[in-house]
Amino acid sequence: MKLSPGAFQFNNSWNSFFWNFFIFGCFTLALAACSRNQSKEPANTLHLVVEAKLKGLDPILAEDRYSGTQSAQAYETLLQFHYLKRPYVVSPLLVEKLPDVSADGKVYTFTLKKGVLFQDDPCFKSTGGKGRELVAEDVVYSWKRLADPKLTSSGWWILDGRVVGLNAWRDRASKNGEKHYTEEVDGLRALDRYTLQVKLTQRSAQFLYLITMPFAAVVPHEAVDFYGKEFLNHAVGTGPFRLAEYHPTSKVVWVKNPTFRKEVYPEEGAPGDHEAGLLADAGRTIPFADQVDVQVFVEQQPMWLSFLAGQLDISGIPKDNFSSSIGPGQELAPDLLAKGIRLIKQPVADVTHLSFNLEDPLLGKNKLLRQAMSLAFDQNTFNEIFYNGRAMAAQGPIPPGTDGYDVNFKNPYRQFNINKARELLAKAGYPGGKGLPPLEYATLAGSSGRQQSEFTTKMFAAIGVKLNTNTYSWPQFLETIKNKKAQIWEFAWGGDYPDGENFLQLFYSKNASPGQNDSNYRNPEFDRLYELALTLPEGKQRTETYQKMVRILVEDCPWIFGSHRLSYILAQKWLKNYKPNDFSHSNYKYYRVDPRLKK
Amino acid sequence: MTTEVAIAPTIQSLPENEKFPPSRSLWGDALLRIKRDRIALICIGILSLYSIIALTCQFGWIATPWDKVVGAAYQPPSFSSIELIFGTDLFGRSVFFKVLHGTRIAMSVGLMSSLLSIPVGVTLGALAGYFGGWVDDLIVWFYTTVSSIPNIMLLISVTFVLGKGLSAMYVALGVTAWVGLARVMRGEFIKHKSREYVLAAESIGAGHLSRIFKHILPNVSHFIIINLSIQFVSAIKSEVILSFLGLGVQGQPSWGVMIDDAKLELSRGVWWQLAGATFAMFFVVLAFNLLGDSLRDALDPKLKH
Numbered sequence: 001m002k003l004s005p006g007a008f009q010f011n012n013s014w015n016s017f018f019w020n021f022f023i024f025g026c027f028t029l030a031l032a033a034c035s036r037n038q039s040k041e042p043a044n045t046l047h048l049v050v051e052a053k054l055k056g057l058d059p060i061l062a063e064d065r066y067s068g069t070q071s072a073q074a075y076e077t078l079l080q081f082h083y084l085k086r087p088y089v090v091s092p093l094l095v096e097k098l099p100d101v102s103a104d105g106k107v108y109t110f111t112l113k114k115g116v117l118f119q120d121d122p123c124f125k126s127t128g129g130k131g132r133e134l135v136a137e138d139v140v141y142s143w144k145r146l147a148d149p150k151l152t153s154s155g156w157w158i159l160d161g162r163v164v165g166l167n168a169w170r171d172r173a174s175k176n177g178e179k180h181y182t183e184e185v186d187g188l189r190a191l192d193r194y195t196l197q198v199k200l201t202q203r204s205a206q207f208l209y210l211i212t213m214p215f216a217a218v219v220p221h222e223a224v225d226f227y228g229k230e231f232l233n234h235a236v237g238t239g240p241f242r243l244a245e246y247h248p249t250s251k252v253v254w255v256k257n258p259t260f261r262k263e264v265y266p267e268e269g270a271p272g273d274h275e276a277g278l279l280a281d282a283g284r285t286i287p288f289a290d291q292v293d294v295q296v297f298v299e300q301q302p303m304w305l306s307f308l309a310g311q312l313d314i315s316g317i318p319k320d321n322f323s324s325s326i327g328p329g330q331e332l333a334p335d336l337l338a339k340g341i342r343l344i345k346q347p348v349a350d351v352t353h354l355s356f357n358l359e360d361p362l363l364g365k366n367k368l369l370r371q372a373m374s375l376a377f378d379q380n381t382f383n384e385i386f387y388n389g390r391a392m393a394a395q396g397p398i399p400p401g402t403d404g405y406d407v408n409f410k411n412p413y414r415q416f417n418i419n420k421a422r423e424l425l426a427k428a429g430y431p432g433g434k435g436l437p438p439l440e441y442a443t444l445a446g447s448s449g450r451q452q453s454e455f456t457t458k459m460f461a462a463i464g465v466k467l468n469t470n471t472y473s474w475p476q477f478l479e480t481i482k483n484k485k486a487q488i489w490e491f492a493w494g495g496d497y498p499d500g501e502n503f504l505q506l507f508y509s510k511n512a513s514p515g516q517n518d519s520n521y522r523n524p525e526f527d528r529l530y531e532l533a534l535t536l537p538e539g540k541q542r543t544e545t546y547q548k549m550v551r552i553l554v555e556d557c558p559w560i561f562g563s564h565r566l567s568y569i570l571a572q573k574w575l576k577n578y579k580p581n582d583f584s585h586s587n588y589k590y591y592r593v594d595p596r597l598k599k
Numbered sequence: 600m601t602t603e604v605a606i607a608p609t610i611q612s613l614p615e616n617e618k619f620p621p622s623r624s625l626w627g628d629a630l631l632r633i634k635r636d637r638i639a640l641i642c643i644g645i646l647s648l649y650s651i652i653a654l655t656c657q658f659g660w661i662a663t664p665w666d667k668v669v670g671a672a673y674q675p676p677s678f679s680s681i682e683l684i685f686g687t688d689l690f691g692r693s694v695f696f697k698v699l700h701g702t703r704i705a706m707s708v709g710l711m712s713s714l715l716s717i718p719v720g721v722t723l724g725a726l727a728g729y730f731g732g733w734v735d736d737l738i739v740w741f742y743t744t745v746s747s748i749p750n751i752m753l754l755i756s757v758t759f760v761l762g763k764g765l766s767a768m769y770v771a772l773g774v775t776a777w778v779g780l781a782r783v784m785r786g787e788f789i790k791h792k793s794r795e796y797v798l799a800a801e802s803i804g805a806g807h808l809s810r811i812f813k814h815i816l817p818n819v820s821h822f823i824i825i826n827l828s829i830q831f832v833s834a835i836k837s838e839v840i841l842s843f844l845g846l847g848v849q850g851q852p853s854w855g856v857m858i859d860d861a862k863l864e865l866s867r868g869v870w871w872q873l874a875g876a877t878f879a880m881f882f883v884v885l886a887f888n889l890l891g892d893s894l895r896d897a898l899d900p901k902l903k904h
Contacts, residue, residue: 301866318866319863320863320864320865320866320867321866321867323867324866324867385672385689385690445845445846446845447845447859447860447862447863448863449845450845450856450859451689451860451863454690454850455690457850458666458690469849469850470762470763471763471845471849
C-alpha cells in the first residue's frame with residue numbers, strides 16, 4: 001500500500017490513500033468517532049473515526065484502509081490475522097480450520113464453517129428476504145468478481161498469476177461478459193457445498209496472507225444482481241454487523257447482526273496480553289457492541305477535540321498536539337491520565353523513503369551520486385522534527401518484526417556523514433555540486449508536505465545538490481511517478497502482510513512503473529533471488545535470501561531509506577479489548593465499551 | 600457677440616497680477632489635495648518604507664540569507680538580537696527575516712501583476728468604449744465571461760496550467776485582474792468620445808489611434824492610478840491566499856506560506872509566525888486602501904460629494 005510522508009509510498013492497492021493522511025499527521029490508526037446527541041443509541045455503542053471520506057463498501061474496490069475497514073465489518077474473508085497473537089499469525093474466519101495443503105504446496109483445500117448465514121436483505125427474493133447459507137460456490141463467485149476485468153478491481157493483484165486458469169478466465173471474460181461466470185476455472189472449484197479447492201500455479205508463501213485482505217471477502221451474487229451499480233452503497237455479508245446508515249462523506253452506523261453465527265473472543269494472545277486485560281473476555285460471544293457509530297473526520301483538530309470531549313473512543317495524536325499530550329519521558333500528560341486515557345505505542349510495519357527514478361539518465365547511471373545524497377540526509381533530525389521522535393531510522397526496506405529484518409545491520413550509506421557525502425559527490429563527477437543540474441523533486445501539496453520538502457532541500461543544499469520542488473495532489477503525484485516524470489520524490493509503503501516479500505517486491509524488475517517498483521530498479525541478481533525466495537517456505541534459508549537482497553539494494557541505493565514509524569494511539573478508559581493490529585480489518589467485533597465507566 | 604463684448608473689458612480692467620488667476624491642472628490640483636491630506640502622506644510613507652525593504656531585500660543588502668539557522672526551533676520572540684525579534688520557525692530560521700523577504704515577494708507580485716493587467720485592461724476598455732458596436736459586444740462578452748468565474752478558482756486553474764512559482768503567479772494575477780479596469784475605461788471612453796475636444800481632434804484629421812491614446816487617454820488616466828492602488832492590494836491578498844493553498848511561491852518566504860505554517864503551529868502555542876505575517880500584511884493593505892481612497896478624492900473630485 002502506498003503512503004505519503006510528505007509523500008511516502010504504500011503498496012498496491014490497499015491503504016494507498018489513507019496512508020497519506022497517516023504520514024502527514026503522524027497518526028497511525030484510523031479510528032472512530034462519536035455523536036453524543038444520538039439519544040436512543042445503546043449504552044455500549046462504540047464511537048470510532050475514519051480519517052478520510054469513504055469510496056464505497058464493495059470489497060473488491062476497497063483499496064484504502066478506510067473503505068476496507070468499513071466493508072470488513074459486514075463482509076468476511078476465509079482467513080484473518082489473529083487479533084492478539086504476535087508475531088502475526090493467520091487464523092480461520094469463515095473456515096473450520098487452516099486449509100490442508102498438498103505436499104507440493106500448490107493445492108489448498110478449505111472447509112467452510114456450516115450454518116454461516118448472509119444477513120437478511122430484500123435481495124434474497126426467493127426466501128422473502130431471509131439470508132441464505134454461505135457455500136463454497138459463493139467464494140468461487142466472489143473471487144471471479146475480483147478477476148472480472150469489467151469491474152476493474154484494484155485488488156486483482158492478489159490473485160494475478162497465482163491461481164491456475166484464473167488469468168485465462170479473465171482474458172476470456174473481457175470478451176464474453178457476464179455469462180462467463182458459469183465457466184469453470186480449473187484452479188478454483190467448489191468440490192461440494194462446503195469444500196473449496198484452490199490450485200496455485202506455483203508454491204506461494206504469501207497466498208494465505210493475501211486472502212485475508214478485504215478484496216477476497218465473500219459476497220452473495222443475489223445482492224450484486226439486485227443492487228447493480230448501487231451495490232457499492234450496500235453491505236450484505238456474513239459479518240458481525242449490518243449496515244444501518246451509510247453517508248460516505250460523514251457517517252456510517254453499524255448495528256449488531258442478529259443472525260451472526262456464534263463466534264467467541266480469542267482465548268490465547270501474545271505475552272503481556274493477560275496483564276493488559278486483553279484476555280478478560282476470553283471465550284465470550286462477540287460482537288460486544290450493539291451499535292458502532294463511525295464518524296468521518298478529515299481534519300485532525302476537530303477529531304482531537306472530540307476525543308478530548310469523550311465523544312470518541314480512540315484517537316491518534318496530531319503532531320502539533322504531541323508536546324501537550326506526551327511528556328519528556330514519552331509518558332501521557334497528567335491531565336489525560338487523570339481522565340483514565342490509555343496510551344498505546346506500537347511500531348508500524350512501514351517504511352518511508354526518497355525514491356530515485358533509475359530510468360533517469362542522470363540518476364540511473366550514477367550510483368555514487370545516489371550514495372552521496374543518501375549520506376547527506378539526516379534522518380534522525382527529520383524524525384525529531386516531523387514525527388516527534390516517533391520513528392526509527394530505516395537501514396533497509398524491511399521494518400522490524402517482519403521476516404528479513406536484521407537488527408544488527410547498519411546501512412553504510414545511511415549514517416549521516418556530510419564529509420563522506422562530499423567526497424562521494426566529487427567522485428561522482430560533481431565536486432561541490434558543480435556541473436550538476438537541479439534535480440526535479442516531486443512532493444505532495446499540503447502544509448506538512450511543504451515543510452518536509454523544505455527540510456529535504458536544505459539537507460541536499462549542504463553538499464551542493466539543488467532541488468526544484470514540484471508539488472502535486474495525491475492523484476497527480478501518483479500519476480507523475482507512474483509516468484516516470486520525476487527524478488526524486490518522497491514516498492512510503494505500509495506492509496500488507498508480515499512478510500519481507502511485500503517490501504522486496506517493490507524492487508522486482510517486473511513490477512516497474514506503473515507497477516509498485518516506482519524507482520524502476522532493475523538488477524538481474526536481485527530478480528533471481530526474489531524469484532527464488534517466492535518458492536521458499538518460511539525459514540532460515542528464506543530469511544537469509546531476503547537479507548542478501550537487502551544488501552544488494554543498500555549498495556545500489558535506489559532509495560534513500562527513511563524511517564519505520566511508531567504509532568501512538570490514545571484510548572478512553574471505557575474502551576476494553578483494544579489492541580492495534582496492522583493487518584486485520586474486522587476488529588470492531590472485539591471492542592467492548594463499559595458503560596459504567598462512561599457515567 | 601454681445602457676451603464677448605461684455606466679458607472682454609472686464610478682464611482687461613483687472614490688475615495685472617489677477618488677470619490670469621493661477622489655474623491648476625488635474626494633476627497639480629490632485630497633488631495639492633494629497634499634500635493637505637495627512638493620512639495620504641502617512642500611507643505614502645508606509646508604502647515607501649515597504650518598497651525600500653523590498654528593494655534592499657531584492658539586492659541582498661539586508662536580512663540575507665533569510666534561511667540561515669539563527670536559533671533553536673520555535674524560539675519565542677526576544678529582543679536579544681534583531682534576528683530573534685519575531686522568534687524562529689520550525690527549522691530555527693528567523694521569522695523577522697522571513698517577514699522582510701515576504702515583503703519583497705508581496706510587493707513584486709503587486710507590481711508585476713499590475714504592470715501586466717493595466718495595459719490589457721486599458722487597451723480592451725478603450726477599444727470597447729471608443730468603437731462600440733460589435734467590438735464592444737465582443738469585449739464586453741469576454742470580460743463578463745471572465746468575471747463570472749469566481750476569481751480564486753480562475754487563479755487556481757491558471758496556476759495549474761502555468762505551473763507553480765513566482766513568475767507563474769505574476770502572469771496568473773495579471774491575466775485575471777484586468778476586468779475591473781477595463782470596465783471603468785470603457786465607461787469613460789463612451790463618455791469622452793463625443794466630447795468637443797475629441798470632435799475637434801477628429802475635425803483636424805486625427806485618426807482613431809491618435810484620438811484614443813493621445814487625446815482621450817490622458818484625460819482618463821487618473822483612473823489607472825486609482826485602479827493601481829486597488830489592484831496592488833488584491834494582488835498581495837491573492838498571493839497570500841495562493842501560497843496558503845500551496846499554489847504560490849516555492850522555496851521562498853511568503854506571508855501566505857507563513858500563515859500556512861501557523862495553521863499547524865498554533866495548537867502548540869507558536870503564534871509569532873502568524874503575527875509577523877499578518878501585521879506586515881495589515882499595514883501594507885491598509886495603507887494601499889487609504890491611499891486609494893485619497894487618490895480617488897484627489898483625482899476625481901466629482902465623486903467626493
